[in-house]
Amino acid sequence: MSLVRTLETLDRRWIFLIVGLLVLIPLIWPLPLPLTVSRRVQGFHDAIESLPDGSTVLMSCDWDPSGKPEMQPMTRTALRHLFSKNCKVVVTVLWNGGPGIVDEQLRFVADEMGKKYGEDYVNLGYKAGNEAVMVLMGQSIASTFPRDIRGGVTADYPIMKKVRNYSSFPLLVSISSGYPGTKEYVQQVQGRFHIRMIAGVTAVSAPEYYPYLQSGQLLGLLGGMAGAAEYEKARGESGGATRGMVPQSFAHLFVAFCILAGNGVQWLKRREAHA
Amino acid sequence: MKREFPLLVTALIGFFMILSFFVPHQAVSVPADFLQVCAVIVVAFGYVLGGANALRVNFDAIYKRQPGWPYKIVLVVSLLAMVIVGAIEGKGFQGEGTRFTWMYERLYSPMSATMFALLAFFIASAAFRAFRIRTLEAGLLALAALIVMIGRVPIGDWLTGALPPNLRLSAIQEWIMDNPQNAAKRAILIGAALGVMSTGLRVILGLERSYLSGED
Amino acid sequence: MAGSNAVRFARRAAALAIGIALLAPPALAQNAPAGPPSDTTSAAASSVLAAPAPASGLTWSDVPNDAGRAVDLQWTASPGEAESPGSVTLYVIERALLPGGPWSEVDSVPAGTLGRTDGTVRRNTDYYYRVTAVGPGGRTPALSVTGPVTARSHWFNDTRWSVLVFIMLFFAFVMWFVWQAQSGKKPFVRRIAGIDAIEEAIGRATEMGRPVLYVPGIQDIDEIQTVQGLIILESVAKLTARYQTPITVPVAYPIPFTIAEEMVKSGYLHAGRPEAYDPNSVRFVSPEQFAYVAAITGIMLRDKPAAHIFMGSFFAESLLLAETGFATGAIQVAGTANVHQLPFFVVACDYTLIGEELYAASAYLSGEPKLVGGLKGADLMKILIILLVVVGCALETAGVHWLTEAMRAQ
Numbered sequence: 001m002s003l004v005r006t007l008e009t010l011d012r013r014w015i016f017l018i019v020g021l022l023v024l025i026p027l028i029w030p031l032p033l034p035l036t037v038s039r040r041v042q043g044f045h046d047a048i049e050s051l052p053d054g055s056t057v058l059m060s061c062d063w064d065p066s067g068k069p070e071m072q073p074m075t076r077t078a079l080r081h082l083f084s085k086n087c088k089v090v091v092t093v094l095w096n097g098g099p100g101i102v103d104e105q106l107r108f109v110a111d112e113m114g115k116k117y118g119e120d121y122v123n124l125g126y127k128a129g130n131e132a133v134m135v136l137m138g139q140s141i142a143s144t145f146p147r148d149i150r151g152g153v154t155a156d157y158p159i160m161k162k163v164r165n166y167s168s169f170p171l172l173v174s175i176s177s178g179y180p181g182t183k184e185y186v187q188q189v190q191g192r193f194h195i196r197m198i199a200g201v202t203a204v205s206a207p208e209y210y211p212y213l214q215s216g217q218l219l220g221l222l223g224g225m226a227g228a229a230e231y232e233k234a235r236g237e238s239g240g241a242t243r244g245m246v247p248q249s250f251a252h253l254f255v256a257f258c259i260l261a262g263n264g265v266q267w268l269k270r271r272e273a274h275a
Numbered sequence: 276m277k278r279e280f281p282l283l284v285t286a287l288i289g290f291f292m293i294l295s296f297f298v299p300h301q302a303v304s305v306p307a308d309f310l311q312v313c314a315v316i317v318v319a320f321g322y323v324l325g326g327a328n329a330l331r332v333n334f335d336a337i338y339k340r341q342p343g344w345p346y347k348i349v350l351v352v353s354l355l356a357m358v359i360v361g362a363i364e365g366k367g368f369q370g371e372g373t374r375f376t377w378m379y380e381r382l383y384s385p386m387s388a389t390m391f392a393l394l395a396f397f398i399a400s401a402a403f404r405a406f407r408i409r410t411l412e413a414g415l416l417a418l419a420a421l422i423v424m425i426g427r428v429p430i431g432d433w434l435t436g437a438l439p440p441n442l443r444l445s446a447i448q449e450w451i452m453d454n455p456q457n458a459a460k461r462a463i464l465i466g467a468a469l470g471v472m473s474t475g476l477r478v479i480l481g482l483e484r485s486y487l488s489g490e491d
Numbered sequence: 492m493a494g495s496n497a498v499r500f501a502r503r504a505a506a507l508a509i510g511i512a513l514l515a516p517p518a519l520a521q522n523a524p525a526g527p528p529s530d531t532t533s534a535a536a537s538s539v540l541a542a543p544a545p546a547s548g549l550t551w552s553d554v555p556n557d558a559g560r561a562v563d564l565q566w567t568a569s570p571g572e573a574e575s576p577g578s579v580t581l582y583v584i585e586r587a588l589l590p591g592g593p594w595s596e597v598d599s600v601p602a603g604t605l606g607r608t609d610g611t612v613r614r615n616t617d618y619y620y621r622v623t624a625v626g627p628g629g630r631t632p633a634l635s636v637t638g639p640v641t642a643r644s645h646w647f648n649d650t651r652w653s654v655l656v657f658i659m660l661f662f663a664f665v666m667w668f669v670w671q672a673q674s675g676k677k678p679f680v681r682r683i684a685g686i687d688a689i690e691e692a693i694g695r696a697t698e699m700g701r702p703v704l705y706v707p708g709i710q711d712i713d714e715i716q717t718v719q720g721l722i723i724l725e726s727v728a729k730l731t732a733r734y735q736t737p738i739t740v741p742v743a744y745p746i747p748f749t750i751a752e753e754m755v756k757s758g759y760l761h762a763g764r765p766e767a768y769d770p771n772s773v774r775f776v777s778p779e780q781f782a783y784v785a786a787i788t789g790i791m792l793r794d795k796p797a798a799h800i801f802m803g804s805f806f807a808e809s810l811l812l813a814e815t816g817f818a819t820g821a822i823q824v825a826g827t828a829n830v831h832q833l834p835f836f837v838v839a840c841d842y843t844l845i846g847e848e849l850y851a852a853s854a855y856l857s858g859e860p861k862l863v864g865g866l867k868g869a870d871l872m873k874i875l876i877i878l879l880v881v882v883g884c885a886l887e888t889a890g891v892h893w894l895t896e897a898m899r900a901q
Contacts, residue, residue, distance in 0.1 A: 226429075300558055
C-alpha cells in the first residue's frame with residue numbers, strides 16, 4: 001500500500017495515541033516556556049487589585065467537572081487574590097453539577113489561607129432557573145438563596161449581614177464554562193444593575209466576549225487555561241495552568257501539523273492521480 | 276379552545292415581559308418579578324418530571340428487554356442511589372465528607388471530566404481528516420487558524436521571540452481575534468439575535484403554533 | 492392658601508430646628524475640647540485621638556428609571572481625611588422618618604468613598620438622612636440633616652428608547668411582510684443548501700434501510716434554538732413518515748421531550764401514516780451534557796443511523812457528536828446559532844446552517860407565506876442595522892458622538 005493510501009486511511013487511534021503522549025510527557029518532564037500577560041488578563045488582575053481591602057465580592061462559579069482543567073486554576077488563583085486582600089467572597093453556582101467541585105476549590109484555598117466559612121466566604125450552592133435567578137438576585141441574594149450549600153440559613157452568616165443585592169458588591173467575578181454564565185450575567189445583570197464585572201471563561205468561548213471587553217462591560221477576561229496561566233504569572237504564582245501550558249503548546253502544534261499533513265496527503269494523492 | 280387558550284396566554288405574557296423591559300413602574304415590575312419567580316419554580320419542577328420520565332422510560336426498556344437493557348439497570352440503580360443517599364444526608368448533603376459528596380467526587384466528577392477530555396483527541400483527528408484547503412478562502416482560513424492556534428500558547432512567542440514584539444505570533448493572533456474575527460462574530464450574533472426576535476415574535480403572535488401540538 | 496402655606500413652612504422649620512437641637516449638643520460635645528490639661532495628664536491627653544470632623548454637603552437624587560426603590564446620596568468628605576489621614580475610617584449613612592430621628596444605620600462605606608445608593612427605601616415615602624464620620628477617636632454626625640428625600644416610580648426607562656424604536660420598527664417590518672405574503676406576494680428566499688440536504692439525507696437513509704437520528708439540541712425549552720429545532724423536527728418527521736424510514740430523537744429535557752413526541756406524531760399524521768408512529772422513537776435521555784452525548788454516540792455506534800441531523804443549541808459536545816457520527820459513515824447536517832460551535836460542525840458535517848439560517852429553516856421547509864414574510868422583515872431590519880453601523884462609524888471617525896450616545900441603552 002502506498003504511503004499516501006496509508007496516511008489517507010490512517011486509523012485515527014494513532015492520532016489519539018500521539019496526542020496522548022504529547023500531553024503526558026511534558027506533564028512528567030516539564031519544560032519552561034515564556035509567558036506574557038495580555039491586556040485582557042491584566043484587566044482582570046487590576047480589577048481585583050484595585051478593590052479596597054476587605055471588600056465583599058460576588059463570585060459566580062458556573063462550571064462543573066467537565067470544565068475543571070480550565071476553570072479550576074482560574075478559580076483558585078482568583079480566590080487566592082481576593083483572600084490576599086482580605087476580601088470576603090460570596091459564591092453562587094448556577095450549574096447543577098457544579099456546587100461540589102466549586103466547594104472543593106473554596107475549601108482548598110480557604111484552608112491554605114486560613115479563611116473561615118461564614119465569615120470570610122460562603123458558598124450559597126446551586127439554584128435552578130438560569131437567568132431568572134440572576135435577575136432575582138438583584139432583589140435579594142438571601143431570598144434567592146435562603147440556605148447555603150451546607151444547609152445553614154444564609155442570612156445568619158456574618159458575611160451576609162451587609163449583603164442585600166448586587167449593589168452590595170463592588171465587583172462581580174464570573175467564572176463560567178457555558179450556559180448559564182458570563183454572557184447571561186452581562187446581558188441581565190451588568191447593564192441593569194451597573195456592577196463592575198470581570199470574567200473567566202473557556203478558551204473556545206472567549207472570543208465571544210471580546211465585544212463586551214471593547215464596550216467596557218467587562219473589565220477583564222481570562223480565556224481558557226492560557227488565560228489562567230497568564231493570571232498566575234501576573235500573581236507571581238505557578239500553578240496547574242502554568243504546568244498545563246507545555247502540553248497545550250505541544251497539542252496545538254500537533255493539531256497544526258495535522259491540518260498541514262492532511263492537506264499534504266490530499267495534494268500527494270492528486271499528484272499521483274495525475275501521474 | 277384547546278389551542279386558542281395557550282396561544283392567548285403566550286401572547287399576553289410574552290408582550291407583558293417585553294413591556295417590563297421598558298416600564299420600571301411597580302405596576303409592571305412587581306408582576307414581572309413574580310413571573311420570574313414562577314419560571315424558577317417551573318424549571319425546578321422540570322427536574323422532578325425529568326427524573327420520573329427517566330425512570331419510566333428505562334423501566335419499560337428493562338421490562339421489554341430492549342437492546343442494552345443491562346446498562347439501563349446500571350442507570351436506574353445510579354439514579355436511585357444518588358437520590359436516596361442525598362435524601363438521607365439531609366440539608367447539608369453537598370457538604371464536605373458526606374456520602375453524596377464521596378459519590379460526586381469519585382464517580383461523577385472523573386467521568387464528566389473524561390468525556391470532555393475526549394475533545395482534545397477528536398479535534399486532532401478532525402483536523403487531519405476534514406480541514407481541506409481547496410479554495411483561496413479556505414487557505415486564508417487555515418492560515419488564520421494556524422496563527423491563532425500557535426499564537427495563543429507560549430510556544431508561539433518562543434518560536435518567534437527574535438522578532439519585534441508586534442510581529443510575534445501572539446501579537447498577530449491578538450490582532451486577528453480583535454479585528455476580523457470580532458467583526459465577523461458581531462455580524463453573526465446580530466443576525467442570530469434578529470432570528471431569535473423573529474422566532475419569538477412568531478411564537479408570541481401565534482404565527483408559529485406547531486410547537487403546541489401537531490394538529491392544525 | 493397663603494396662611495396654610497405659612498403653617499406648613501412653620502411646621503417644617505420647627506422640625507428642622509428640633510433636629511438641629513437634638514444633634515448639635517452631642518456633635519459639639521464630641522468636638523468640645525476636654526478642658527485645660529493638667530500637668531500630670533498633659534502627655535496622656537495629647538495622645539488621645541480626637542473624634543473626626545463631620546462630613547458635610549449631603550445631597551440626594553432619585554435614581555432614575557426605577558420603581559422608586561433607590562436614592563443616590565453624595566456628600567463632601569470630612570476635612571479630617573485630608574488634614575489627619577487615618578482620623579476617618581468609615582462613613583455611616585443613617586436614615587429616619589423624621590428629622591429628629593430615631594436614626595437607623597442603612598449602610599457604611601470606607602473613608603474616601605463619597606457616595607452611595609440606598610436601595611432599601613419605600614417609594615413615595617419621605618426620609619431624612621445624615622452621614623456620620625467614624626474614626627478611631629469616635630463618631631461625628633454631620634451638623635445638618637438632609638430631607639425630605641423621596642424615591643418615585645417612573646413609567647418609562649428613558650435610556651432604552653432606542654431599543655423600543657428598533658423593536659417597534661422590527662415588529663412593523665415583520666407584520667408588513669407577513670401581511671404582504673398572505674395577500675399573495677410571497678417573497679423570494681434563496682436556497683439554503685443545508686436545508687435542502689435534509690431531504691437528501693433522509694432519502695439516503697431510506698435507500699440504506701437505516702434510521703435517521705435527529706438531535707434537537709442540548710438546552711431546555713426556554714432556549715429559542717430548542718423551539719426552532721423542535722419545529723424543524725415536525726417537517727423531518729413528515730419526511731421520514733413519507734419515506735417509511737424510522738426516526739430516533741433523543742432529547743435532553745422533559746418539556747422538549749413531550750413536545751418532540753407531539754411533533755413526531757404530528758409529522759406522521761400529516762404524512763397520512765399515523766399508524767406507523769413509534770412511541771419509542773422519541774427518548775428522554777438526561778439533562779447532563781456528557782451523559783446526553785454518551786447516549787447519542789451509543790445510538791450512533793449501535794444502531795448506525797445513516798443520517799444525522801443536529802438542529803438546535805449545542806456546546807462542547809458538538810465535536811464529539813460530529814466526529815463519532817463521521818466515523819459511522821453517516822451523512823450529517825447541522826445547524827446552530829452558537830457561534831463557538833460552528834467551526835466544529837463546519838469541519839465535521841456535510842452541511843451546516845449558520846446562525847439565523849437555523850431560524851429561517853422552519854419558514855423555508857414549510858413554505859408558509861406568513862413565516863416566509865417574517866424572514867423578509869428580519870432581512871430589512873438587518874439592512875437598517877448595516878446602514879446605522881456605517882453611518883455610526885463615519886460619525887465616530889469624524890469625532891461626532893451624538894448617534895453613539897443616543898443608541899447607548901442601559
